[in-house]
Amino acid sequence: MSTHAPSRPSYAAVLRVPHARRAFVSALAARLSYGTVSLSALLSVTRATGSYAVSGAVMSLFGAATVFLMPFRASLIDRYGPRRALLPMSMLYGTLLCALAALTWRPGASPVVIGAAAALAGACAPPLGPTMRALWSELVPDRGLLQRAYSLDGVAEELLYVSGPVLIGVLVGFAPPASGILLSAFLIVTGTGVFTLSPALPGPRPRAAGRQRAGALRGLWAPVVVATGAGLALSGVDLLVMAFAAQHSYDPDVVPWVLGALSAGSALGGLANGAVRWRASARVRLCWFAVGLGLVVAVAGLAPGLWTLTAAMACAGAFIAPALTTAYLLADETADDASRTRAGAWVNTGVNAGSSVGVMVVGVLVGRLPLGVCFLLAGAAAFVAALAAGGRAAGAARVGAGVPPLEEAPCRRR
Known part of the structure; x- marks a missing residue:
């Protein structure tokens, strides 16, 4: 179709x-x-x-x-x-x-x-x-x-x-x-x-051979790791913004507005990402989006006041939708026809698992460490995930040189 x-x-x-x-x-x-x-x-x-x-x-x-x-x-x-x-x-x-x-x-x-x-x-x-x-x-x-x-x-x-x-x-x-x-x-x-009821829905997909499934799972490393890192970084932002408001004696009612800036930035970033004709590959873009997210969250703790923090959250949000969209695109490129839905589900699982762990960790750290350090650690989660994904991809590219692509990284037939 x-x-x-x-x-x-x-x-x-x-x-x-x-x-x-x-x-x-x-x-x-x-x-x-x-x-x-x-x-x-x-x-x-x-x-x-x-x-x-x-x-x-x-x-x-x-x-x-x-x-x-x-x-x-x-x-x-x-x-x-x-x-x-x-x-x-x-x-x-x-x-x-x-x-x-x-x-x-x-x-x-x-x-x-x-x-x-x-x-x-x-x-x-x-x-x-x-x-x-x-x-x-x-x-x-x-x-x-x-x-x-x-x-x-x-x-x-x-x-x-x-x-x-x-x-x-x-x-x-x-x-x-x-x-x-x-x-x-x-x-x-x-x-x-x-x-x-949509006529667009496909029927059952034939199961892939074991070697193809293994290659597809290896290819999911980068999108799943970056999605997990993004979830870790973002899950603690809610608590960190609340702690920031309390530390600076702001009314708690301002917190939803700051988090709203995060969502608005994500929406605008997602629309802009879809409009750009990127020359870099999805894997390279994925790592850079994660690096950008991590850096902005890390420095957000240095904000002197509420308006600066709100602007920082909007900038952080601008990397969220592009990072996740690119993770889904890369998972789709990696998956074979028999595992396309499951590949996207692994990215979803990474985001949500990272969020679940991150909110618990930040809940323990807030109050025990300076707030700026907590922001730094939250941003580091996305940054480290980008480094891990980029390093693994580079290593796989060196090891896999000369291996037929359909055996190691099956791509969708177009």
Whole structure:
């Protein structure tokens, strides 16, 4: 399936690709569920149990099951096709979310039962982001236009995670927090149902030979490591900005505005990245974007005041979407047709795993080390990941000189 790419591809051209608009909009509707479920579950579990410790443990179970089982669920998409795998997965996930909502609608439910329901729900969460990115790769054969498609997808996803909590904030003003979980279930089931009706969806993909799968996994080193480093760097920013505001005696209400600058910078950076015709390879760009992110976060702790910190966060954000978009592009270039969705899922897992670890580490360090040192360490995570990815790639290039590319690094046939 293809379309003629204009000499200067635009974001409008991405949405004019046959079947792309319908699939993209329905996938975004379903993915909005992930922007609403975390806050609504946190609020409803806290209300039902009266314990922040219990709600934190429940959300950790939910997050761990969602993140670390994502490559396995993505492999089911590759093996059986999105139509056969996504719909039952989303219906099971939606049913378990409804069970979690019922358990937390009123106080009194057992924390063990709530935790089990949350963990089971997380284990079934459909990998819609990796599936949509794999579909973009099917729909858009031109690499320049595909870069635009991935940038558009990344910016839209960023906006979903910003607007989801706002939507829940409005909803809980007149309804119990558990109603947000029901809304999340409705979004995922309805959106996924419409998405699976798209004629653009591919069928099951033939499984690759063991040697090809091993080569694809080696090729994922750079995007997964950089994504993990970015997650480590960014996860602690929320806590660091809060600590900065407290240290400088600012009202806590300013924190969302500073973090909003981070999101706005990411959106603008993502759109700009998609518009540029890069001459450097995706692997080189990936490392430089990570270096830029790390350096800006590292020096943000030197900001003398709130406005300077806000500007630094906007600059840091300008590297986020380009780094993640390039990581997904590189994963797509590396993957064979039988593992395209799983390759993107590994990048997702890297980001989320890094975020989970980073927020715990920063939580321990804040208060024990000077704030500037904490910012420096957060930025160093992205910088070190870039060095590791770049060094491994250079070593692989030297070792692999003269090896037939289809054996060691299978590329997508175009």
